[in-house]
Amino acid sequence: MEPYTFTVQSAQAALQAGRLSSVDLTTSVLDRIYRVDNSVRAYLAVTPEVALEQAAEADKRRAEGDTSPLLGIPFALKDIVSTAGITTTCGSRMLAEYVPPYDATAYRRLRTAGAVLLGKTNMDEFAMGSSTENSAFFPTANPWDLSRVPGGSSGGSAAAVAADEALFAIGTDTGGSIRQPASLVGIVGLRPTYGRVSRYGLVAFGSSLDQIGPLTRTVTDAALVLGALAGYDALDSTSVDVPVPDYRRALSGDVRGLRVAVPREYFVDGMEPGVAAAVRAAIDGLASLGAEIGEVSLPHTEYALPTYYLIAPAEASANLARYDGVRFGLSAEQPIDVWDLFRRTRDEGFGSEVKRRIMLGTYALSAGYYDAYYRKAQQARTLIKRDFDRVFAEYDVVVAPTSPVAAFPLGARVDDPLQMYLADIFTLSVNLAGLCGMSVPCGFSDGLPVGLQIIGPAFGEAKLLQVGYAYEQATPWHTMKPSLTAAEVETAES
Amino acid sequence: MALDRAAVEHVAELAKLGLSEDELVMFAEQLSAILDYAAILQRLDTSAILPTASVGGLENVMRDDVVTPSLSQEDVLANAPHRHAGQFQVPAILD
Numbered sequence: 001m002e003p004y005t006f007t008v009q010s011a012q013a014a015l016q017a018g019r020l021s022s023v024d025l026t027t028s029v030l031d032r033i034y035r036v037d038n039s040v041r042a043y044l045a046v047t048p049e050v051a052l053e054q055a056a057e058a059d060k061r062r063a064e065g066d067t068s069p070l071l072g073i074p075f076a077l078k079d080i081v082s083t084a085g086i087t088t089t090c091g092s093r094m095l096a097e098y099v100p101p102y103d104a105t106a107y108r109r110l111r112t113a114g115a116v117l118l119g120k121t122n123m124d125e126f127a128m129g130s131s132t133e134n135s136a137f138f139p140t141a142n143p144w145d146l147s148r149v150p151g152g153s154s155g156g157s158a159a160a161v162a163a164d165e166a167l168f169a170i171g172t173d174t175g176g177s178i179r180q181p182a183s184l185v186g187i188v189g190l191r192p193t194y195g196r197v198s199r200y201g202l203v204a205f206g207s208s209l210d211q212i213g214p215l216t217r218t219v220t221d222a223a224l225v226l227g228a229l230a231g232y233d234a235l236d237s238t239s240v241d242v243p244v245p246d247y248r249r250a251l252s253g254d255v256r257g258l259r260v261a262v263p264r265e266y267f268v269d270g271m272e273p274g275v276a277a278a279v280r281a282a283i284d285g286l287a288s289l290g291a292e293i294g295e296v297s298l299p300h301t302e303y304a305l306p307t308y309y310l311i312a313p314a315e316a317s318a319n320l321a322r323y324d325g326v327r328f329g330l331s332a333e334q335p336i337d338v339w340d341l342f343r344r345t346r347d348e349g350f351g352s353e354v355k356r357r358i359m360l361g362t363y364a365l366s367a368g369y370y371d372a373y374y375r376k377a378q379q380a381r382t383l384i385k386r387d388f389d390r391v392f393a394e395y396d397v398v399v400a401p402t403s404p405v406a407a408f409p410l411g412a413r414v415d416d417p418l419q420m421y422l423a424d425i426f427t428l429s430v431n432l433a434g435l436c437g438m439s440v441p442c443g444f445s446d447g448l449p450v451g452l453q454i455i456g457p458a459f460g461e462a463k464l465l466q467v468g469y470a471y472e473q474a475t476p477w478h479t480m481k482p483s484l485t486a487a488e489v490e491t492a493e494s
Numbered sequence: 495m496a497l498d499r500a501a502v503e504h505v506a507e508l509a510k511l512g513l514s515e516d517e518l519v520m521f522a523e524q525l526s527a528i529l530d531y532a533a534i535l536q537r538l539d540t541s542a543i544l545p546t547a548s549v550g551g552l553e554n555v556m557r558d559d560v561v562t563p564s565l566s567q568e569d570v571l572a573n574a575p576h577r578h579a580g581q582f583q584v585p586a587i588l589d
Contacts, residue, residue: 098573101565101572194550195552238550300538305531306534307535325575326575326584327582330575331575341585344512348512350511355517356524358509358511360525363505363525373535375545376536376538377532377535379546380540381546382545382546417524417528418531433549458549
């Protein structure tokens with residue numbers, strides 16, 4: 001078995017037994033990247049020197065007796081998480097040359113744990129999108145079908161894990177950007193609770209919604225990576241000081257008596273039949289494992305999409321006001337005056353989707369429209385949150401599809417923003433309500449992966465892992481991989 | 495809610511966002527469609543509902559006023575497109 005195909009858990013066992021060094025493992029993954037990434041295009045930047053140096057350091061730490069679970073494990077980082085000395089572009093022309101002067105806490109924590117950085121992954125510009133086609137540099141392909149999208153906005157991170165170009169990856173999720181791409185490429189993606197993982201050094205998009213989380217091949221790996229990421233950080237004023245449990249203890253495989261809610265609003269007309277069938281079968285599977293399934297209603301579900309697409313752009317328009325061509329990033333040439341500098345820098349630096357959201361957000365916050373749009377959306381957010389509060393008073397988790405459709409063709413939705421926004425219809429509510437959610441592979445629809453979404457209450461990550469692990473152990477989906485033969489051939493020819 | 499060209503130009507100016515002629519036309523159409531969709535929120539009776547601005551549950555996070563190390567001037571200026579005498583340089587703001 002090639003080392004690049006290992007899970008975090010199996011690689012750790014091999015490293016600990018002395019059958020493999022981190023340098024060998026990292027070299028194996030780098031070779032894999034060189035073989036397939038010309039076709040998959042998951043990475044914006046590969047950092048082999050950094051990776052091999054960190055791998056050698058990990059081998060040294062192990063020789064000295066360190067047995068941290070992520071020690072020597074190579075991973076990919078979404079290019080929105082700051083890395084000192086390594087470009088952090090956010091998939092934008094605006095930050096194409098930007099080199100952060102400091103590390104994000106999430107990256108620092110992974111480095112402390114001994115994980116090895118392979119490079120920075122592609123994404124929709126400033127994390128705005130559901131297909132990774134909004135990257136200013138190039139789109140990423142879905143490893144299961146190179147003519148289709150990998151989802152987004154963490155599409156590069158998701159594709160890297162699915163194509164065996166990283167043992168795990170880090171993404172961010174503002175409206176579904178970890179769970180939806182995980183679903184579309186057939187891997188595990190976990191969005192932690194708001195406040196669970198520090199966002200210090202994460203370039204801001206929607207400040208009341210953003211979270212950092214893992215994309216992995218298995219639920220066990222998600223538990224291991226989350227354990228390294230989670231924890232209070234005084235540098236992030238929204239970080240919550242709640243103890244971090246040992247998430248591995250949640251991996252009992254037992255869900256007998258667990259109360260699982262199925263919201264009827266998440267099975268809608270227009271859903272891809274193969275997706276609905278796979279998710280229904282997964283719910284039956286949980287029932288046969290002993291979980292108690294009950295149908296519930298989340299009556300404000302239909303309002304989540306408009307609520308999100310007013311609140312997230314409003315927050316984005318404020319956060320993106322900092323790109324003024326003065327302190328960092330692109331700066332327009334030969335400005336007539338400072339206003340010309342601002343207008344032209346922002347015109348030249350931002351792509352269409354980012355501009356669209358700045359416009360929408362600015363409008364929703366502007367005099368005369370604030371109450372009708374922004375305040376109204378915040379009130380709807382209260383109602384959406386109450387729906388979940390009611391359900392979690394009686395149930396341990398909610399299960400639903402992650403995405404209404406499997407991976408769609410590249411180019412199919414780029415010209416219709418509303419159609420693209422609908423890709424997130426089942427994931428947004430988790431962000432609006434401050435919950436945690438995870439997508440686990442649950443089958444295929446016409447040969448393309450389908451994800452089961454498990455939603456838990458705030459700080460209920462252990463419940464997600466418990467349910468996800470039990471389901472995973474009872475099913476074969478996580479062991480299936482795309483062949484990528486076409487990708488290797490294409491790369492060899494290019 | 496249809497946004498006309500003048501409204502789009504006004505919002506772009508609030509955001510200090512230069513837009514091409516094509517973008518002005520495209521955004522007038524697309525933003526109108528998105529706002530039409532968002533109009534379903536008006537169906538909700540929210541007269542007695544408090545708005546939710548944040549879900550983290552924290553308010554007024556305080557810390558002790560202790561000096562800690564910060565970035566060097568060189569690090570702070572390292573990404574500046576234009577710098578002068580250890581400062582960020584901008585076009586003249588006052589005549």
